[in-house]
Amino acid sequence: MPADRDVSPEPGTLQCPDCHTDLALPSGKGRGTWRCPRCDCQLSGAWRLKPDSLLALSLATAFLWVPALTLPLLRLENLGLDNHASLLGCIFALMHGLYLPAGLLLLFTLLIMPLANLVAVSRLLWAARQHQPVPSPRWMWVYRQSREWAMTDIFLLGILISMTKLGDLATVTPGAGIVCLGLAVLLRLIVETLAQPEQLQRLIDQRAGEVSDA
Amino acid sequence: MPDKPHAKAWSLLVAATVWLVPANLLPIMTVTQGGRSKTSTIAEGIWQLFDAGMPGIAIIVMVASLLVPLFKVLVLAVVYWRAPTESQPLTSTRAYRLVYWVGRWSMLDVFVVALLVALVQFGNLANVQPEPGILAFGIAVVLTMLSAHAFSPNQLWNKDHGNS
Numbered sequence: 001m002p003a004d005r006d007v008s009p010e011p012g013t014l015q016c017p018d019c020h021t022d023l024a025l026p027s028g029k030g031r032g033t034w035r036c037p038r039c040d041c042q043l044s045g046a047w048r049l050k051p052d053s054l055l056a057l058s059l060a061t062a063f064l065w066v067p068a069l070t071l072p073l074l075r076l077e078n079l080g081l082d083n084h085a086s087l088l089g090c091i092f093a094l095m096h097g098l099y100l101p102a103g104l105l106l107l108f109t110l111l112i113m114p115l116a117n118l119v120a121v122s123r124l125l126w127a128a129r130q131h132q133p134v135p136s137p138r139w140m141w142v143y144r145q146s147r148e149w150a151m152t153d154i155f156l157l158g159i160l161i162s163m164t165k166l167g168d169l170a171t172v173t174p175g176a177g178i179v180c181l182g183l184a185v186l187l188r189l190i191v192e193t194l195a196q197p198e199q200l201q202r203l204i205d206q207r208a209g210e211v212s213d214a
Numbered sequence: 215m216p217d218k219p220h221a222k223a224w225s226l227l228v229a230a231t232v233w234l235v236p237a238n239l240l241p242i243m244t245v246t247q248g249g250r251s252k253t254s255t256i257a258e259g260i261w262q263l264f265d266a267g268m269p270g271i272a273i274i275v276m277v278a279s280l281l282v283p284l285f286k287v288l289v290l291a292v293v294y295w296r297a298p299t300e301s302q303p304l305t306s307t308r309a310y311r312l313v314y315w316v317g318r319w320s321m322l323d324v325f326v327v328a329l330l331v332a333l334v335q336f337g338n339l340a341n342v343q344p345e346p347g348i349l350a351f352g353i354a355v356v357l358t359m360l361s362a363h364a365f366s367p368n369q370l371w372n373k374d375h376g377n378s
Binding site (some may be wrong): 039078155207 | 228245247254263264268271279303304307308318319321322324325326327328329331332333334335338340344346348349352353363366367368370371
């Protein structure tokens with residue numbers, strides 16, 4: 001969702017990004033999601049944000065990314081001939097002639113945005129962990145945008161549909177790339193669910209404020 | 215006529231609607247098997263899945279590729295149209311949030327075609343080639359996402375509806 005403003009208008013208050021209502025920050029650390037009473041916008045997730053754990057998950061995702069990109073996702077056998085395709089292969093399959101814009105769209109949604117998501121969330125979590133302010137609001141902007149435009153989760157569903165479609169054409173065998181991609185997507189979804197942008201921004205501001213006060 | 219603050223969102227939505235026409239009318243891929251070629255549009259692809267006894271997959275593709283883009287365009291048009299005089303901002307905000315997150319799933323067909331094109335390359339024996347419909351469809355999906363992005367739910371709450 002487009003967020004017009006990230007910074008709290010006054011200490012102890014927060015402006016809802018959707019309806020711009022000024023809200024008092026909840027005092028307790030109870031479980032459960034916190035929503036804007038006026039427009040129902042989710043302002044924090046159901047769980048406490050733990051930068052160390054989420055940073056570890058982001059690091060694990062980074063390690064999975066290289067094999068997820070390069071190893072074969074599927075292997076196809078037809079009358080003694082076989083072929084395989086990796087995530088990079090799929091991106092470049094449409095990168096020619098008339099279909100170049102479609103290829104660039106795949107490059108953007110399956111490679112650039114997932115990597116931007118990984119880098120941005122890691123930078124933000126690192127800032128929260130180190131009790132430092134984020135040097136530029138661009139990091140949060142990139143994180144927000146990449147949550148929407150990174151589409152590896154949809155691509156995974158596409159793989160399952162392709163396997164079914166190809167069933168009567170040839171023998172389809174899943175490759176190691178699909179396992180790495182599946183795990184990378186799962187970890188990314190966990191990190192995204194737990195690191196809600198509003199909640200992460202507040203944690204960074206709060207921790208950076210504690211250091212500057214001390 | 216649309217208000218000026220919504221002009222960008224409206225323009226992108228109209229462009230997306232225009233692109234949805236070739237996206238649904240033009241073929242998205244050609245499958246060649248044993249020397250015979252078969253070109254199919256999105257709707258024909260869904261029908262082929264039903265015909266091949268895969269109703270579950272067919273319904274997923276139908277929802278993601280056929281229903282969601284149309285539903286998203288319609289819902290966004292209603293939300294934009296009502297925004298200047300919105301009397302029920304909560305309902306419109308919820309509808310906007312729903313289509314905002316559901317819309318990206320329409321990319322499913324583009325990914326399936328890319329995967330099939332990359333994978334099925336056995337020369338004259340069997341191969342899959344992309345067709346212009348997939349390009350139009352990808353452009354339509356991106357334009358609807360950009361249109362939703364150009365609109366802010368805050369524009370539904372600009373009028374004084376009470377600040378509870």
